[in-house]
Amino acid sequence: MTLTTPALLFPAISLLLLAYTNRFLVLAQLIRKLADEERNQHQETNTRQILLLRRRISLTKRMQLAGVLSFLLCTLSMFALFLSLQLTGMVLFGVSLVTLSVSLIYSLWEIQISTNALNVQLQDIEDLLSAGNPRTGRRGGDA
Numbered sequence: 029m030t031l032t033t034p035a036l037l038f039p040a041i042s043l044l045l046l047a048y049t050n051r052f053l054v055l056a057q058l059i060r061k062l063a064d065e066e067r068n069q070h071q072e073t074n075t076r077q078i079l080l081l082r083r084r085i086s087l088t089k090r091m092q093l094a095g096v097l098s099f100l101l102c103t104l105s106m107f108a109l110f111l112s113l114q115l116t117g118m119v120l121f122g123v124s125l126v127t128l129s130v131s132l133i134y135s136l137w138e139i140q141i142s143t144n145a146l147n148v149q150l151q152d153i154e155d156l157l158s159a160g161n162p163r164t165g166r167r168g169g170d171a
Contacts, residue, residue, distance in 0.1 A: 029114065034105040034121045041099045041128065048092045048131075051138070055084055080145040087138040094131035098124045 059081055062074055105120035 029109065029118050029121070031106055031109045034102045034109070034117070034124065037098075037102050037124065037128070041095060041102065044128075044131070045092065045095050045099065048088065048095060048135070052085075052088050052092070055081060055088060059085075076148050077145060080141055080148065084138050084141050084145070087134050087141065091131045091134035091138065094127050094134060098128040098131060101127060 058077075062077055062081070065074060101120050101124035105117045105124055108114075108120055109117035
């Protein structure tokens with residue numbers, strides 16, 4: 029194994045960490061928006077959303093941790109290979125791949141929860157529409 033093998037992961041891991049950071053920022057925006065809504069009026073869907081957001085934050089933290097650990101192990105692997113410690117470099121690279129896989133699994137789990145959160149919102153919209161005129165799906169008046 030040469031020094032370039034782990035180096036190939038650098039751009040992929042960097043982009044992955046950027047994507048995770050963007051997810052975290054979106055979660056932060058959602059939480060701030062939800063907090064503002066909750067201050068103005070309490071809604072039952074907010075309670076469900078808060079639970080889902082807590083899980084998503086926890087998973088995002090875990091996937092970022094695993095991604096950073098993967099990046100660090102990949103760097104250490106390159107350093108070991110640079111020092112001609114082939115076995116150490118290969119083991120570190122293998123562990124780096126495992127932690128990257130763990131990070132991706134957390135990401136898939138977070139995506140599943142995110143989808144569930146969107147379904148909660150859609151259900152809320154459907155409930156609001158069904159509270160209106162059942163034939164037209166609109167509230168009040170004639171259409």
